[in-house]
Structures are given as C-alpha cells and as structure tokens.
Amino acid sequence: MMIDAKNILVSYTKNGKKDKTISIINSVDITIVPGKVAVIFGRSGSGKTTLISVLAGLLKPQEGSVLYDDIDLYQQNDDFISDFRSKNIGFIPQGQSLLSNLTIKENILLANNNGNDSDRADELIELLGLSNREEYLSSQLSGGELRRCAIARALINQPSVVFADEPTGDLDDYNTQIVFELLRQKAKDGAAVVIVTHDESAYNYADIVYRMDGGVLALRDIQK
Amino acid sequence: MNIAKLPLKNIFSYKKRTIGLTLILVILTMSLFGGSIFIKSLNNGLDSLNERLGADIIVLPKDAESEVDLQNLLLQGTPGYFYMDKNILNDLESIEGVDRISTQYFLVSANADCCSVKVQIIGFDEETDFTIKPWLHESYQGVLKDNEIIVGSMLSTKVGHTLRLYGKEFLVVGKLEKTGTGLDTAVYTTGDTVKTLIEAAEDKGISILSKQSPDDVISSVYIDVKDGYDIDTIVSDINLNNSEVKAVRARTMMTSTSDRLGVISSAISFFVKIIWVFAAIILIAAFYIITGERKKEFAALRVIGVSRKKLGVLVMSEAIIIGIIGSVFGIIITGAFMYSFSVLIGSRLDLPYLLPGVIATTYYILVTFISVVLLGTISGLISAYKAVSVDTARILRE
C-alpha cells in the first residue's frame, strides 16, 4: 500500500488565541512506498511523532491530505479510519501503550482482528525474546520488554504499513538489532515501513532517510 | 482476547475500582428497594387492619383507657380487656340505620403454656358476628365448638395441638394468615367460651369482673350501618344517648395510625430521594474521574484500531455491568434483611407491618433494578462521552 501525504500542516493555537498559532508540521510532503524502510531522524520536538500520527490517521491535520492508494484518509469517518488502521496499519507508539491488566499475550491478541491467531502471537513473542514472559501482566515488565510487546502487537495483523516511533528507545544493542531486522524483514515481505529514531544504526536498515527539523521534512539520503 | 471481552476483564482486574463503584450502587439499591418494601409493608399492615376491622362503628366502655387499649391491641398486640353492661345492646339495636350488630368479649390469658407472654383472647358471637368470621373462614370452615380455638399466625402452636388457658385444654382447629397487626398474636373463640374462661378464672381467685356476672357483660359492639345512613350521625346519636359507652368510627380510630404512617412514609421517601441525589452525583463523578484517569488505556485502544464508537460502548458496558452487579447484590442483601427481620421491624415500629407478596415484591425488584441500572447507564453515558473525546495523538506524546 502506498501512502501519499501532501502539504501536511499541523499547528496549535496557544491559549486559544488565533494570532498565537504555533506550527508544528509545516507543509510536509512525503510518499511512503511498499517494500521500503523509511527512517526519519530529527531532534527532539521537531515534530516526528506528530507527523507519523497524522500519517497513521490518529491526528487530523489542519491542512493537507493523506492518501492510502486512492483512499483519502481524512475524508473518511472515524469508524472507517479505525477499522482501516486495525487492518492495515501497525503502529508502535513512542511511550508505554499496553493495557496493564492484560498479559503480554492478551495485549498482542487484543489487536488481532482475524480471531485469535495464537500461533502468530507465539511466533512474534518467540522472535522478540518474550517467551518466558508471555503470561506476565504488562505491569510486571521492564521498559524494554514492554516496547518489544508493543512491536509484536503492531505486527500481529501482518499490516501492510508499519509506523515505529522510537522502537528501540529502551532496548540494548542486541534487541535493537533484532527489532531493526524484523522491520527490515517486514519491508522485504512487502510492507511500507516508517521508523522514527535517534539511533544511528538504523541507517543500515534504511532505504530512504529523512530529517525532520522544526516541522520541516527534508530528504537526506536514498540508499541502494 | 478481543475488545468484547474487555469490559468484564477490566471489571474483574481493577477490583478496588469495581468494589468502590459497586458499593455506591449497592447503597442506591438498598435505599430504594428497602424504602419501597418498608413503606409498602406499612401500608399493607394498615390495609389489612382496616379490612379485618370490617365494621363502621365500634362501641366501647366509656372510660379513658378502653379506646387506647383497643388501639394497642390492634396495632401492637398488647393484650387488654374491658367490659360494659350488656343492656346497651337493646338501645343500639333500636337505632335507625343500624344494619348488623355483633358483640365481642376480650380476655387476657394468664400465661398460656404456648407462650412466654400473655395472650389476647377474643370471643365473638357465632350467630351475629360479621367482622371476624369472614377471615376466620379462610383457615377454618366449621363452626367453633366449645373448647375449640383458632390462633393468630404468630402463636407458636399448630392446628391439632392443644393450648391450656386458665387450666382448661383447648383444641387448636385453625391458624390464621399473617396480618401484620396485633391480631396475629390473639386467640379466637366463641363468646360463650370466653365467659366460661372468665368463670374459671374467678374460681381460681383471679378477679376479672368486680361484681357483675360474665353473662351480663360484653367488651365491645361492632355495628354495620345500612347504606344511605350517615355513620357520623349514628355515632353522635349513640354518644348523646348513652353515658356509659363511647362509640367511635372505625375509620377515625385508624386515622392517627394512618397519619403516623403517612409521616413515616414521607420521611423515608425523603431520605431515599436525598440518598439518591447524593449517591447519583457521587457515582457520576466517580465514573467521570475514573474515565479521565484511563486516557492512556483509551489511547492505546485507539492505536490498535478501536473506533471512538467502540470505546464509548466499552465504557458504557462496564457501567451497565457494574450497575447490574450492584443492583443484584443490593437487592439480595436488602431482601434477605427485610424478610428475615420483618417480625423485629414490625414489633419495633408498633405499627401494623405486613411484607408485600410475591407480585408486589417482584415489581419492586424490577423497578429498583431498572432504576439502578439506568443510573449506571447514565453515568456510563457521561463517561463514554469523555472517553470518546480522548486526544490520542496528544496522549501518545506524553
């Protein structure tokens, strides 16, 4: 699935005053293609999370459009967008985002929309080194374990688009490599993958590299 | 695991939250259900007393206590007796507009062996009675013979057993339905039997009548007025022409009771309303605050593709389920309490108290259940609105 975002503008009005509008994403155009890994680097506060939230249908921009093939996402209603996200988009949020009263496995399966694909969940749990933790409640896990669980959850439906916001933020080198490999593999399988990260080692897995600076996106590198 | 299983999962895993909310709902349920049953029982008691009395006018000896005694007897079951000259009957019979007329004899047993307390004995006239027989016949069809008695529902003796009163054996031939009034603790027999009991008592040296013979006295007269005659006129007629007796309208005698009952009922419904207003506010606020605290959870659900609509349904479902749990618990607790302590409540009140039957109780259960679940739904609805408006992108950055 190809994503074509055009002229994205996100801004906030400070204290509700129109003249104090702060723009966070400034006329961003980006095209994400299947089978490729796009990496977005950028300083803290530059608008990376905001941008991928817009791309994933989680934040309606003030201006611009996000097209998934020929579907104009923000022209659809919430039911459609939600269902679409559930089926096609794997989103790994930056912060902690698991339900603390569910086990690892339940968290993963909760996102599973084609029934209870327990085997697929086990496969991801195994792959992400969580096998001995699958019956743990997410409140009993470390930050890195939670992150890996969120990754497994994002991948459970074999999404055609994956957004990963700092997926390796709290992981050691070993697990970082595993996660990047996994996302790389997703792209090889045909998914469009977008990784937001500070981790320079992501370069090695990227097809396209962007840099975000003060709400403006710049293409930095196209590899291979 | 799927989103449909989440409401129950949340309810059972967040135990403190569930218990807190359930508690509020239990209080709501208990106040409404308990209050309704209580008020209904009081009304039932008064109704059954009015029905049992079945006469328009009651004539009593004209001394200060007899009316109070009769009220205590009827309302609280405090045994009492008083007598007046039988000649009054001739005067009463000749009054224009009197349809039926019947006499009763009251006596208090010394300690009957059935009971640790004294027992009220009510003797009625087999031939003329129209106030007691209609409901006696619900439990006993025959004509009472000498030494046969019928007992109120609260006496701990059974049909076929015997009861000793003033040294004589009496056969229990019937046991009455519960009325919730003082009539439940009385023993019923014929006037003639009561007369022989009075004689038996006097033989034993227990002085009941000062000088008259039992044949010359009666305790009270019940009058049924013909249709078309004014009851109050007849009452004042009797009172004007007879200095030894006092006639009271049966309904007037009940007025003070029904006034008291009205006061109690409105006080209770006032408290129930107060409890509801406060508990409803607390419940809605609690739900709302809790929902606000769950923003992260809702954002996480949005990320995996749960629509706003489904998020709202999730919050509503939890509220409704908790509403059901709370009302069911509340109804069970209240029902168990009201039904096991009804005798105690009735006796503490000194008012007729008769629990509603199955149909009325079912009705109150339904009304309570629906009201409580509805309130749960409303608080769920308000909270759902909050959940639905969660700003996912913002929470994900936090």
Ligand SMILES: Nc1ncnc2c1ncn2[C@@H]1O[C@H](COP(=O)(O)OP(=O)(O)OP(=O)(O)O)[C@@H](O)[C@H]1O
């Ligand atoms: N709802 C909002 N109200 C006000 N300011 C906001 C809002 N959302 C985002 N911002 C601002 O927009 C900027 C970009 O935020 P964003 O989370 O996209 O940054 P980021 O590039 O992901 O940063 P980091 O690397 O630290 O995660 C920040 O300066 C943030 O304060």
Ligand SMILES: [Mg+2]
């Ligand atoms: Mg960010």
